[in-house]
Structures are given as C-alpha cells and as structure tokens.
Amino acid sequence: MDRPMLCTAAGGSGGLLRALPHRRGVLLGLVGAALAPGARAPDAEEADGCVEVAPGLWVLPGRIEEASPANLNAIANTGFIAGRDATAVIDPGGSLPHGRHLRRAIEARNLPPVRHLVLTHMHPDHVMGAAAFADLRPEVIGHARLPEALAQRGAFYAAALRDQIGPAAEGSAPLAPTRLVQNTAELDLGGRVLLLRAHPPAHTDNDLTLLDHATGTLWLADLLFVDHIPTLDGDLGGWLRVLEGLRSDAARQAVPGHGPPVVPWPGAAEPERDYLAALRDDTRRAIRAGTGLAEAPGRVAVTQAARWRLRELHHGRNVSAAYRQLEWE
Amino acid sequence: MPRLSRRPLLALGAAAALAPALPALAQEEPRRAERWADLRGLVFGDRPMEDAGDALAITAPPRALDAAAVPVSIALAPELAAGLRSLSLIIDENPSPLAAVFRPGAAVPLRHVSTRIRVDAYTFLHAVAEAADGRLLMTRRFIKAAGGCSAPMSSDLRAARERMGRARLVLPEGAPAADRPVPAEVALSHPNTSGLQIDQVTRLSIPAEFVRQFRISYRGQPVLEVEGDISIAENPTFGFHLAGEPGGELLLEAEDNKERRFTGRWTLQPAG
Numbered sequence: 001m002d003r004p005m006l007c008t009a010a011g012g013s014g015g016l017l018r019a020l021p022h023r024r025g026v027l028l029g030l031v032g033a034a035l036a037p038g039a040r041a042p043d044a045e046e047a048d049g050c051v052e053v054a055p056g057l058w059v060l061p062g063r064i065e066e067a068s069p070a071n072l073n074a075i076a077n078t079g080f081i082a083g084r085d086a087t088a089v090i091d092p093g094g095s096l097p098h099g100r101h102l103r104r105a106i107e108a109r110n111l112p113p114v115r116h117l118v119l120t121h122m123h124p125d126h127v128m129g130a131a132a133f134a135d136l137r138p139e140v141i142g143h144a145r146l147p148e149a150l151a152q153r154g155a156f157y158a159a160a161l162r163d164q165i166g167p168a169a170e171g172s173a174p175l176a177p178t179r180l181v182q183n184t185a186e187l188d189l190g191g192r193v194l195l196l197r198a199h200p201p202a203h204t205d206n207d208l209t210l211l212d213h214a215t216g217t218l219w220l221a222d223l224l225f226v227d228h229i230p231t232l233d234g235d236l237g238g239w240l241r242v243l244e245g246l247r248s249d250a251a252r253q254a255v256p257g258h259g260p261p262v263v264p265w266p267g268a269a270e271p272e273r274d275y276l277a278a279l280r281d282d283t284r285r286a287i288r289a290g291t292g293l294a295e296a297p298g299r300v301a302v303t304q305a306a307r308w309r310l311r312e313l314h315h316g317r318n319v320s321a322a323y324r325q326l327e328w329e
Numbered sequence: 330m331p332r333l334s335r336r337p338l339l340a341l342g343a344a345a346a347l348a349p350a351l352p353a354l355a356q357e358e359p360r361r362a363e364r365w366a367d368l369r370g371l372v373f374g375d376r377p378m379e380d381a382g383d384a385l386a387i388t389a390p391p392r393a394l395d396a397a398a399v400p401v402s403i404a405l406a407p408e409l410a411a412g413l414r415s416l417s418l419i420i421d422e423n424p425s426p427l428a429a430v431f432r433p434g435a436a437v438p439l440r441h442v443s444t445r446i447r448v449d450a451y452t453f454l455h456a457v458a459e460a461a462d463g464r465l466l467m468t469r470r471f472i473k474a475a476g477g478c479s480a481p482m483s484s485d486l487r488a489a490r491e492r493m494g495r496a497r498l499v500l501p502e503g504a505p506a507a508d509r510p511v512p513a514e515v516a517l518s519h520p521n522t523s524g525l526q527i528d529q530v531t532r533l534s535i536p537a538e539f540v541r542q543f544r545i546s547y548r549g550q551p552v553l554e555v556e557g558d559i560s561i562a563e564n565p566t567f568g569f570h571l572a573g574e575p576g577g578e579l580l581l582e583a584e585d586n587k588e589r590r591f592t593g594r595w596t597l598q599p600a601g
Contacts, residue, residue, distance in 0.1 A: 145487075147531040147533050148531075148533060148535065150530055150531050151530070151531045151533040151535055152480075152482050152522070152535065153480045153482060154530050154531075156449065156480050156481060156482075157480070159450075160480075173530065174530055175530070176530045176531050176532070177531070201487075201488065205487065235488065290499065290501030290502075292400065292501075292514075292568075293398065293400045293445065293566075294388075294390070294400035294402075297394055316394035316395075317394045317395045317475060317479055319394075320394050320395035320398060321395060321397075321483075324395075324397075324398055324483070324563075324564065325488075327497065327516075328492060328495065328497070328518060328564070
C-alpha cells in the first residue's frame, strides 16, 4: 500500500512510546508537519500520533487521563480502517477538535473517502467527535441499543463535556445511528470485509466490536482495557462472559479502548479478566456480609485495583455499579 | 377519570429537565443561594425555617462515586424524631429537585432514613424536617457529582424493566425485638426513569416510569411512607430502623406513575 511521506515516523516501539510523557503534544495542528523519511518500525507512532497497527488500520491512541481542557477529551483510542473503496472511522473521538484531528489524519493519508462511522458504544470519549464528519454524511453504525442509550444520556454527556473541557466542547456531538446492528453484520470497505458484532450488556449495554479478518485484528474498544482501569457501566457478569467468548476468536491482536494502540490477543485480556472476577467475587462477599453500598467502595477488591492507572477515579464507582447489580442476583 | 402519568414532584419546567443547571462550579454561592430560595418558596411557601443545628444531619460522600446511585442518610435527634410530621430531601441542582418526602408511622420514631439518589451536578442537598409542633428545621450538605462517564442513569435499563416488581429486604443485624430496633433496608426493582420527551440526536421518545409512593408497615402498623421521584436512583432503596416483636410480617406496598402496584412481604423470624 502506498503511504504518503508523512506517515513515516520517528521509530521506536509502540509499547515504549506509550511511556513517554506528553508524546501527544502533537495532538492539534501538526498533521502537516512531515518528519524526515526513514525506516519505520512496525507499530510506530507517526507524526500526527497515529499508529498503523496492521496494514491500512490506524489507531490514534488516547491519553490515560481524565478529560481536561488540555487533552480535549482525547482519552480513548480511536482510529480508521481503509479498504479499496471506503474508509471507516472507528470511534470519532471525545470532542469536535479530537474528531477533526482524526479527519485531518485520514485526509493526509489520501485514503478512500470516509463513508462509515462506527460508534463502538455510547460513551462521550468515543462519540462526541462525530460532528467533525457530519458534512460527509457517513453511514453511522451502532449497536441496536445505542439510540436509546444516547437519548437517555446525551444531554447529560453534552453538559458534562462543557464542564470538563470548557469552550472547546462547542459543537461536539454524536451523530444519530443510521444502521443498527442487532447481532452481527458485515461492513465491506472494498476488498476488506469487517465483521461487526453487537454484544449483550458488558462494559455498557451497547458494545459493538469489529473483526478485521484480513489482518487478524479485533477492535474491542472498551470491552478491553489495558493499563487504564476497566470501567463498568453495563453488566459485570455479562462482561466476563463476552470476554470469555472473544478469547477463541481467530485474531492475533486486539485494539483496546484505553491503553496501548494494539496488544496481543487473547493474552492481554488477562489482567482485565482477573480484575473483573475479583470485583465480582469480593462484591458478592461484601453484600453477604451486610456491608452497605456506602461502605463497600473502600473495602472491595482494593488490592486488585492497585495495579491499574486511574483507579482513584473509577474503582469506587465500579464497586458501586457491581454492588447494585449483584444485590439482585 | 383515569389519571395521566403524573409529573415529577417538582419539575421546573420541561426546559430545566433537559438542560440541568450548568456549569455548576464551586464559586457560585450567590446563584446557589438564589436557587435554594426559589426551591424553598416552591415547596414550603413563606413558612419560617430554622437551622436544625445538631438535630438533623446528612451523611453523603463529599464526591459522589456513582452519579446514578449516591448513598445518602439522614439522622434525626430524639427530640426531633418524636412526633416528626415529615422529612423532605431536596437536591438543588437536579431537574426535579424534591427527591423524597418521608412520613413516619406513629409507632416508632424515625431516627434515621437512608436512600440512594441521582446527582446531576455539583449540588447542595437540603433536608427539611417538619417537627411535631410544625416548625421547619433545615440542614444542608454539598456534594460533588462524579465525572467522566458516570451518568445519573444506569446503563442496563432493560434488566431493570425485566426485573420490575421484585422486592428485597436486608436486615444486616437480624430481626428486631421489642426493645431492640434494628437497621432494615427495603428495595424495589424498578427503572425509576425520568423519561425524555424527544431526544435531539436520536429522535427517540422514552416514557417516564417512576415509583411515586412506598408504604412500609410491620405487624399492620405503618412504619414509613415515602413519596418518591425521579431523583431516587434506579431500584429505589430505603433504609430505616425497625422495632417490634419478631415473627410479624413486614409489608411493602408501592405504586408507580403508571399506576402499577407492587408488594413485598416478609415474615421476620427471630434470630437463632
């Protein structure tokens, strides 16, 4: 595949690059700045922050941070997949500027036109950049339950984004899904067919994943967290079941929703599975012991949470969410 | 005449329901004071109100972990609990601020209630007790809502709907005795959603479904009555203290805005 010059980049491995601070200072406006051409290591971060984790499949890694005016809610992994005839955007980003950055990255690579926008689930860090693609009138693909979830939460998310990133939130919005996936569907980009799967409630109740047969890449979005603590907003038992089912997929690598741009599959799912299982088992114990919802977050799975980044923001809420489900078992 | 779905207890108009008061940052004391003055007028008219001092205390996390279910409890001093007429919980910045009104049964003084609330934004909680002599006593507490993806509504609404009507009772310290009140928690599975008229992005319309009344009695005596609203979290849950001889029946009766009725019954076996 032809690559424009600016896709060459500084080398290094994706894993190492993740550890560098402020490596995403390039987030805004540097797309045109081509670096000197040179040998590019596989999975290296390119000048605009994108990483080509498989031929024609780029990930723009998000920062492992809370949304802020500095990061413009570019905290989730987003990206795009190019076929012969069309390009699909997988999660258009957490804000209008984030979506625009992604769009410029696509345009700079002379890829086929963006005809599809896949929203992997309802969360604002994944969908609020969709507005950047509105004029292209793409097909907007989501889980069959996505419209209801957006209807319930959309106004709250829009207000929350204004609080989190300030005036830069202006114009950020999801686009209404135009094609809903009930179970499975195929997305043909021309010589490249992606398998879309809608899952039962897991991370949220509207999780959609993609499998790129051609490269053995599974785009799991927030069904897979690496380094960043998993966040539970759906069904804990369901998430563990979905994860178990996905382990047998014919994929060699996966794109997590938060964490490195690409990780080996299924090995990289183990820490998440261990955390979720501990969350389930320890919460059940707390409920049986008569520990209340107010006290449980400080007592449940505290050791297992310790290894994860951003645990202080999300672990307590995970316990609360798990508690509220498991007390009805 | 059949009643149409009742409006939330105190909704400040449709616009407010769709656009909660934001931004809600800490340095907004004058605006917050004004909002409370408005709410107070709407709920209690021009009746005088005193600071409750030590007679009333709200316990809530300073930062809400889970905006969909923030545990809150209110403790009342014995002098206030004796003959208490009602206790109101108000969440100033929520689209429907009057979250619940508690009315104790005559038999047992209401020393403590707890519930789980939705919190839309950084907000004051106000608790207002109407004492036996009709005086209004008030206390308040500020809480910060959670950030990120923590939304005031739960994700898997379908599960809550499928389970609707199931009731739970938790007695962490066992059944009561005549001279030993014990903590009790009663919950009803119900989505308790505000609904939405028409969503701007998806054009979906979602009906409001919420429980508006709970009556809890033991051995035929009223223990607690709660008038609830959409600010009460999914699967409305209420904690209180229960006293009386063991072996009696605890009865929960609830009704939602669609006039669905729910009941839960438990015979409380004495411990051991």
